[in-house]
Amino acid sequence: xxxxxxxxxxxxxxxxxxxxxxxxxxxxxxxxxxxxxxxxxxxxxxxxxxxxxxxxxxxxxxxxxxxxxxxxxxxxxxxxxxxxxxxxxxxxxxxxxxxxxxxxxxxxxxxxxxxxxxxxxxxxxxxxxxxxxxxxxxxxxxxxxxxxxxxxxxxxxxxxxxxxxxxxxxxxxxxxxxxxxxxxxxxxxxxxxxxxxxxxxxxxxxxxxxxxxxxxxxxxxxxxxxxxxxxxxxxxxxxxxxxxxxxxxxxxxxxxxxxxxxxxxxxxxxxxxx
Ligand SMILES: NC(=O)c1ccc[n+]([C@@H]2O[C@H](COP(=O)([O-])OP(=O)(O)OC[C@H]3O[C@@H](n4cnc5c(N)ncnc54)[C@H](OP(=O)(O)O)[C@@H]3O)[C@@H](O)[C@H]2O)c1
Numbered sequence: 041x042x043x044x045x046x047x048x049x050x051x052x053x054x055x056x057x058x059x060x061x062x063x064x065x066x067x068x069x070x071x072x073x074x075x076x077x078x079x080x081x082x083x084x085x086x087x088x089x090x091x092x093x094x095x096x097x098x099x100x101x102x103x104x105x106x107x108x109x110x111x112x113x114x115x116x117x118x119x120x121x122x123x124x125x126x127x128x129x130x131x132x133x134x135x136x137x138x139x140x141x142x143x144x145x146x147x148x149x150x151x152x153x154x155x156x157x158x159x160x161x162x163x164x165x166x167x168x169x170x171x172x173x174x175x176x177x178x179x180x181x182x183x184x185x186x187x188x189x190x191x192x193x194x195x196x197x198x199x200x201x202x203x204x205x206x207x208x209x210x211x212x213x214x215x216x217x218x219x220x221x222x223x224x225x226x227x228x229x230x231x232x233x234x235x236x237x238x239x240x241x242x243x244x245x246x247x248x249x250x251x252x253x254x255x256x257x258x259x260x261x262x263x264x265x266x267x268x269x270x271x272x273x274x275x276x277x278x279x280x281x282x283x284x285x286x287x288x289x290x291x292x293x294x295x296x297x298x299x300x301x302x303x304x305x306x307x308x309x310x311x312x313x314x
Contacts, residue, residue, distance in 0.1 A: 044191070045071065045072070045191050045194050045195070048072075048076065048110045048111050048191070049076045049077075049078070049108060049109045049110050049111070050066070050072055050076060050077055050078075050109060050110070050111045050112075050113065050195070051077070051078045051079060051080070051105045051106065051108070051109035051111070051112050051113065052077075052078075052079040052080070052113045052115050053079070053080045053102050053105065053106065053112060053113065053114055053115065053116065053124060053128070054080065054081070054082075054114060054115035054116030054117075054120070054124070055079035055080065055081055055090065055098065055115060056081070056115060056116075058115055058141060058165060058169070059079065059113065059115030059141075060090075061165075061169050061170050061199060062113065062115075062141075062165075062169070062195070062196075062198065062199060063077065063079060063094060063096070064094065065169075065172065065198035065199045066195070066198055067094065067095075067096070069198050071194070071195070071198055074094075074095050074096045075096075077096045077097075078096055078097040078098070078099075078105050078108065078109060079094075079096065079097070079098045079099075079105070080098065080099055080100055080101065080102050080105050081098065081100065082100065083100070084100050087099050087100050102124060102127050102128050103127060103128055103130070103131070106128035106131040106132075107130075107131045109136075110135075110136060110137065111136070111137045111138075111139065111191065111195075112128070112131075112136060112137070112138050112139070113139045113140075113141065113195075114138065114139070114140040114141065114142055114150075115141060115142070116142065117142065118142045118143055118144050118145050118311070120142075121140060121142045121145045121149075121150065122149070122153055125138075125150055125153040125154055126153055129153070129154060129155065132154040132155070132156055132158045133156055133158065134156060134157045134158060134159070134183065136158060136159075137158075137159050137161070137188050137191065137192070138150065138154070138158055138159065138160045138161070139160075139161045139162075139163055139192050139195070140160065140161070140162050140163070141162075141163040141164065141165055141176075143164065143214060143218065143308070143311070144211075144214070144308055144311040144312040145162070145312075146162070146207065146312060147160045147161070147162050147179070147180070147181030147182070147207060148181070148182075150162075150181070151181055151182060151183070157182075157183045158183060159181060159183045159184045159185065159188045160181035160182075160183070160184065161178055161179070161180055161181060161184055161188060161189065161192045162178070162179050162181070162207065162210060163176050163177070163178045163192065163196055164176060164177045164178075164210060164213050164214060164217070164218055165196060165199060165200075165218075166217050166218050166220070166221055167221050168200065168221060169199035169200055170199075172198075172199055172200055173200055174199045174200030174201070175200050175201045175202070175203065175217050176196040176199065176200065176201070176202050176203075177202075177203050177204075177205050177209070177210065177213040177217065178192055178193060178196065178202060178203070178204050178205070179204065179205050179206060179207040179209070179210055180204075180207075181207075189204065210308075211305050211306075211308040211309045211312060212301075212305050214304065214305065214308035215301045215302070215303075215304035215305030215306075215307075215308055216301050216304075216305075219300075219301070219304040220301075223297065223300055223301075224253065227253070228246075228249050228250055228253050229249075231245075231248075231249035231252070231253075232245045232246040232248075232249040232250075233245075235248055235249060256270070271285075
C-alpha cells in the first residue's frame, strides 16, 4: 500500500502553477528525493525546460509515469480530469493512491472512471501555498485508509496548514479559503487606499495595511482567541477604533463578506454539478 512517504514514488500529472508549487516545496524541504519524484505536462518543450529546472523526470507520457509511481497527484484543469484518469486507468490499482487537487471534481466521479477500488483523496489548496503560507482542505474518497490520509496531509503540509473535512464541505472551502485571498486583497488594497486618503505615502500605507492584516491573522492563529475578543481588546471606550467600527457596520462590511463567501460557495456547487 502507498502509505509510507519516504519510500513512495510520487508523480504530479499536470505540473502547472499549483503542481509546480507543490513539487518545488517537496524538493526544497527534501520530503522526497528527486529520483522519487516525477511529473507530466502537456507540451514536450515545457517538459524539457522543467526537467532541467527541477532536476527530476518530466515528460508528457502520463501512462508511463503513472505506472512507475505509487502516489499520483492530479493537477490538470478540472475539465481535463476525466480524460486523464481514463488514460492512466491501467495503472489504477488499489495499491496506488490518487490525490486530485482539481477544483470541483468529486472523488466519486474519479472512482467511477477508475473502475477498481482505488483510494482517492481530494485536496483544495490556495495560492499563498506559493510562500508556504497556504491552507489545504483534504477529504477522503470511499477506499481511503487513515495511512493514506496521513501521507496526503504530510505532502500538503509542505505548502502550509492542512485541514480534513467531509467532502460535502469542499464547496464551502472553495468559497472561503480558495477564493478568500482575493477578498482579503481587496480589503488590504482598500486599507492602503485609506492610508493614502489620510496622507500617508502609498508604499508605507500598503506596508502598514499588509503587516496589520498579517499580524491580526497571526494573533487569531496563535492565541486561539475568538476574533471578537481580540477586536474588543483593541477597542478602547470612546477611542478611535470604535468610531471606525461604527462606519464598518453602517457600510455592511460583515454582511458583504458573508454574502461574498456564500456566492463563491454557490458558484463552486454549480461548477461541480457541471
Ligand atoms: N492555481 C491555483 O491557485 C489552484 C488552487 C487550487 C486548485 N487548483 C487546481 O489545480 C489545477 C491546475 O491549476 P493551475 O492553476 O496549476 O493550472 P495550470 O498552470 O494551467 O496547470 C495545468 C497543467 O496541466 C498540464 N496539462 C494539461 N493537459 C495535460 C495532460 N493531458 N497531461 C498532462 N499534463 C497536462 C499543463 O501542461 P502545459 O504546461 O504543458 O500546458 C499545465 O502544466 C486545476 O484543476 C485547479 O482547479 C489551482
